[in-house]
Amino acid sequence: MSSLNPTLVADGVWRLSANAGQDILFEGLWPLPHGVSMNSFLVKGRECALIDGVCGWDGVPQTLLAQLERMGVRLQDIRYVVLNHLEPDHTGWLEPFARLHPDFTLCASARGLGMADAFYGLAQERRAVGTGDHLDLGGGKVLEFHEIPNVHWPETIATWEPGTGTLFSCDAFGSFGAIGEAAYDDQLSEPELALFEEESLRYFSNILGAFSSSVERALRALKALRPRIVAPAHGPVWRRDPGRIQSWYERYCAYGRGPAEPEITVIWGSMYGMTERAVRSVLEGIAAEGVRAHVFRVPQSHVSPILAAAWRSTGIAIGAPVYEYRLFPPVAAVLDELARKKVVRKKVLAFGSFGWLAGGGGKELAEIVERYRLGWELLPPVEFPGAPREEAQARLREAGRGLAREVRAASADSGSTRAQPRQVSPS
Ligand SMILES: Cc1cc2nc3c(=O)[nH]c(=O)nc-3n(C[C@H](O)[C@H](O)[C@H](O)COP(=O)(O)O)c2cc1C
Ligand SMILES: [Fe+2]
Ligand SMILES: [Fe+2]
Known part of the structure; x- marks a missing residue:
């Protein structure tokens, strides 16, 4: 696992990230010839929320902690941890993180909170969130939640920050392929984008394909938000052209209905x-x-x-x-x-x-x-x-x-x- 520098996504929104390399099979099954990134996001209002995390592979929680330190964020500043999806590629760091900093509120869907118990047995204060709920961080930063069940597990939600128009979509709009220092579509060359197009289809067909109709429903709901930035938990963050990854995903869903x-x-x-x-x-x-x-x-x-x-x-x-x-x-x-x-x-x-x-x-x-x-x-x-x-x-x-x-x-x-x-x- 390699760690990257945190980068600014938009005003008050930071991206933290870790890459897993070729030596790991994703889900214990899928080869990663180009690696994969796990993206975590920090939203700073008067209070801070950390959205999703990284897996429990080696070097955790140091990976995230080192990045928070580089940003000058103290652990005690993190008031909320939002878990869009409980799969351990995003939550494996939670247990060691909670040992260092037990004082935060865990936000997830009701079903997600149950899974947090089952996987990690955490004793934190918790808040169940679903479509229509929001979390006010103060300083003009509000997080809103949208249930997107079965993208990829049944408990999955997406988090929306209306001020910057940033959509934290977790596995939706995700892609295989590690991220170098260029973490954004506006920093990627056309050949690099072409590789992510290939790797996003491989990710979609390997990970989300079985839930294609649920993904399609979620795409429609999320598109209505008109995101200016699409920030998935795997792969690049899309801010020059957030429509690009959305149209790729729409096309993959259409393939699933056939003909392709x-x-x-x-x-x-x-x-x-x-x-x-x-x-x-x-x-x-x-x-x-x-x-x-x-x-x-x-x-x-x-x-x-x-x-x-x-x-x-x-x-x-x-x-x-x-x-x-x-x-x-x-x-x-x-x-x-x-x-x-x-x-x-x-x-x-x-x-x-x-x-x-x-x-x-x-x-x-x-x-x-x-x-x-x-x-x-x-x-x-x-x-x-x-x-x-x-x-x-x-x-x-x-x-x-x-x-x-x-x-x-x-x-x-x-x-x-x-x-x-x-x-x-x-x-
Ligand atoms: C272990 C084994 C099992 C086989 N079972 C059958 C069979 O059940 N029915 C049949 O018609 N041929 C069977 N064959 C013969 C093969 O289908 C035949 O040799 C065919 O030409 C192999 O084509 P290939 O060179 O593309 O593998 C079997 C061959 C082997 C080695
Ligand atoms: Fe997942
Ligand atoms: Fe994932």
């Missing part, structure tokens, strides 16, 4: 190279229609970037040999993860090699689609015994073309004008 971009995510695995040869033919067909493909081999690729690519794609092509009368296991495992994250309403082509009996893979795929109610439209599968001969190659190319045409037509029908697609790295 006219793109195809190809997920494949192969033991002896038979299905691998088929992948090439399917890709030729897709390319012949001018449709972009994101290609991932499993189990070599982690599911995290696969989820991001699948989330933005209208089509999915699944290449898997038959294995013990079912799908090749690493392919089945990835499909199960996509299903749990509610990657729904896709156009799907399955293909692959078998040794002695076709149909096992297709049967299991249909089971997964049914079990999770994925609403996937399954195109006729292409199966072939052993190696794909010229006849099978022709069918595979044609199936790739067919999927690409369907994907293009569905995306065009959806009528949305979306941002230029950006590169999502294949495995």
Whole structure:
């Protein structure tokens, strides 16, 4: 964990932050090739409120304490700690913090306060806050609260400071990617912003995708506030163009309803190279229609970037040999993860090699689609015994073309004008 200098967000609003690096899996699961930041905010009226915190990974609470010290804020000046969301990536520092400075009031939703008990057993004075409540810090600084349940947990709220128009949105509008000394969109170059666009989609699909409809409801409610500054708990603070991250998130929610971009995510695995040869033919067909493909081999690729690519794609092509009368296991495992994250309403082509009996893979795929109610439209599968001969190659190319045409037509029908697609790295 690395610590940064505190920076001024707006009049009386400060940003404190810590980065976690590549050595950590977020949620014990998601790789962080570019790290992740955890942002905490200090609002100073006559009294001070600290909004959200950092995780309990090493160096806590020193990370925050050192930054407060650099700002000249004494612990006893912190009268309120606002917890928008109780997940330990924002609250892990609380216990050691409370040992050093026990005299503060904990503000969270009623459900959040219950979780604070369950996780940390704190004895502080507490105040349950919800939509319509406010907290007057004096000196013209008032905090207002908005419940945004299931963004990402059920207790989540957002905090709004109307004086500066700053929205402390916690996980909403968050992004993977560590923050250097450039913490604001106005300090980031276009290539850096492009990386955060990619990392915000990966964050959204990995962390929030399963709650996409709740996120969409929250986006509408928060947009009505017309924030001038969007200050999420992960990633950059958006103050030159707060609409940018909002429009990205709106687009990610729209992908969740489908159809998404006219793109195809190809997920494949192969033991002896038979299905691998088929992948090439399917890709030729897709390319012949001018449709972009994101290609991932499993189990070599982690599911995290696969989820991001699948989330933005209208089509999915699944290449898997038959294995013990079912799908090749690493392919089945990835499909199960996509299903749990509610990657729904896709156009799907399955293909692959078998040794002695076709149909096992297709049967299991249909089971997964049914079990999770994925609403996937399954195109006729292409199966072939052993190696794909010229006849099978022709069918595979044609199936790739067919999927690409369907994907293009569905995306065009959806009528949305979306941002230029950006590169999502294949495995
Ligand atoms: C452990 C194992 C289990 C298999 N199970 C089946 C099966 O249930 N049904 C079948 O038709 N072929 C089965 N096969 C044969 C493969 O599907 C066949 O070799 C195929 O060509 C492998 O394609 P690949 O090189 O793309 O992995 C199995 C092969 C292995 C190694
Ligand atoms: Fe969270
Ligand atoms: Fe978080």
